[in-house]
Amino acid sequence: MSTEAQNDPASIALEALTESGLGSGVEVEAGGQDGTSARIEIPFDPDRIDVTTRNPTIDLVLSRAKSGAIDLEPDFQRKAGIWDNRRRSRLIESILLRIPLPTLYAAEDKDENWIIVDGIQRLTSIIHFCDSQLISKSPLALEGLEYLHDYEGLTFEDLPSKLKLRIRETELVLHVIRRGTPDPVKFNIFARINTGGMPLSNQELRHALISGPVRQRLRELALSQEFIKATTGSVRDDRMADREMVLRHLAFESIDVMTYTTQDFDGFLTDRMHFLNSLPESEFRVYAETFKQSMTDCHGLFGRQAFRKISREYLPRMPINKALFEAVSVNVAKLNRSEIEKLKIRKSDCEEGMARLMDDTLFVNAISSGTGDAKKVRYRFDRIKDMLMELAHA
Known part of the structure; x- marks a missing residue:
């Protein structure tokens, strides 16, 4: 594959399939690895x-x-x-x-x-x-x-x-x-179990093994009109891809992304799900309202292209990219209302800014393969932040 083809979003945006063989609406990462596979940290105590x-x-x-x-x-x-x-x-x-x-x-x-x-x-x-x-x-x-x-x-x-x-x-x-x-050991064991002929997804595992209010909390936000509108209703819930996306946003919303250093992304999401499970309802409501406002603003800024790789040369719309979803939605959530209104006026510039990011090989790699890597997480968050702030304060 040529360098030009490798940098073309259309050449790397493959859509994950549901158990029934339908498109999930979410892009699968290059090589089939999203950095979230269940792992056991070595050494561990048998x-x-x-x-x-x-x-x-x-x-x-x-x-x-x-x-x-x-x-x-x-x-x-x-x-x-x-x-x-x-x-x-x-x-x-x-x-x-x-x-x-x-x-x-x-x-x-x-x-x-x-x-x-x-x-x-x-x-x-x-x-x-x-x-x-x-x-x-x-x-x-x-x-x-x-x-x-x-x-x-x-x-x-x-x-x-x-x-x-x-x-x-x-x-x-x-x-x-x-x-x-x-x-991590529980996840590794259950990840090997087939249910209906297909291994459980990582989010299905988290959902099964972490009981408590967090189940309903993630479900509620995945069913919210704000999320559905921002993702144009394209994310199917068969494998809980929608709830994983909600969790990814809340996970990064709850930390300082620039201090993110773990190489076990699945463990990070599990830890953050436990954290969200422990929150009093009043505290979780703050996260929930911030999430829904971010979804509304992302739709206002990027429309039907929100959370998707944007190509200036290819017309087909790409599937939702999970790494873009978390980086864009969390950064947008941190903007004040004045900055959001300025960006809405420059909506076409926002889409152009996202398209320009696709010319950055490091950025495309950071949202396409091994996206749980700490350096890639920080890089994509930083580039999205710089793009939004530059447009908001130009």
């Missing part, structure tokens, strides 16, 4: 890794679900992977036929609750059939059974007593990563 295998009965699972000791987090389920009643019924049929079920995976929190990471659909289906009130559903009537046709249309309460008992006494296989195991 004695701190505590994984145990348990064989809870379905009756115990129902008991834990009733007491809130199992975190199924329905919002974590992938849209493309949500089971219909026929598939749920086939699972129940397998239990009645005493066919072993696939292994479940969970992490244990400080209160010894199980956070289910792999097997959510299976457990939800079992609970739906055995005690639908626990998940606020109407009773599940069996349908589409392959062998037990006599039970077609029956609910749990309709089954003979011996079959109810068979279900309740069925043992499941559950691998539990005990509390105290370091987060």
